[in-house]
Amino acid sequence: xxxxxxxxxxxxxxxxxxxxxxxxxxxxxxxxxxxxxxxxxxxxxxxxxxxxxxxxxxxxxxxxxx
Amino acid sequence: xxxxxxxxxxxxxxxxxxxxxxxxxxxxxxxxxxxxxxxxxxxxxxxxxxxxxxxxxxxxxxxxxxxxxxxxxxxxxxxxxxxxxxxxxxxxxxxxxxxxxxxxxxxxxxxxxxxxxxxxxxxxxxxxxxxxxxxxxxxxxxxxxxx
Numbered sequence: 001x002x003x004x005x006x007x008x009x010x011x012x013x014x015x016x017x018x019x020x021x022x023x024x025x026x027x028x029x030x031x032x033x034x035x036x037x038x039x040x041x042x043x044x045x046x047x048x049x050x051x052x053x054x055x056x057x058x059x060x061x062x063x064x065x066x
Numbered sequence: 067x068x069x070x071x072x073x074x075x076x077x078x079x080x081x082x083x084x085x086x087x088x089x090x091x092x093x094x095x096x097x098x099x100x101x102x103x104x105x106x107x108x109x110x111x112x113x114x115x116x117x118x119x120x121x122x123x124x125x126x127x128x129x130x131x132x133x134x135x136x137x138x139x140x141x142x143x144x145x146x147x148x149x150x151x152x153x154x155x156x157x158x159x160x161x162x163x164x165x166x167x168x169x170x171x172x173x174x175x176x177x178x179x180x181x182x183x184x185x186x187x188x189x190x191x192x193x194x195x196x197x198x199x200x201x202x203x204x205x206x207x208x209x210x211x212x213x
Contacts, residue, residue: 020143024145025143025145025146025147026141026142026143026145026147026148028147028210029143029145029146029147032147032213037212037213038147038150038213040146041146044146
């Protein structure tokens, strides 16, 4: 799954730590999601998208092999 | 810091409070220190054979309790990724314990055959638990870094 969290963070000039603190997870969790090593739960995906004020589909994009 | 909605809808593992990590470390280090003192007392014949048995048993139990506290204490931020890692590590620890239980007596038999030709031994519960807890911690920290 491709994720655009990094892009959205860059638009807002945010660090992984800022985002992690805002949604209540660790910085390593954000790093793992961005690096596609961890797939977030529905709740966490919704929280991230709500934080960036975009839809889940705009920030998480399925790959062909997903 | 915790995600209340996630905790409410996903009943994760019940872990000990974070302070138990420190308690676990203190117990393990204390046990190591006491073991050194135990061997010093042993070398000076200060303990009876009954005393050696009981002190040895208590030291091993203290080590197990310390390792358990350390293993199951909450992380600084206990989020869903940590719970996911715990689940993976727990299942791998069970698999490891089963393989270890089956394979170890045969490995010991092989070694004994070479050295003394003794009969097959079974594992003690303490041996198994300590090895499984070591495996759990090794896997937990390596997955926490990698995943």
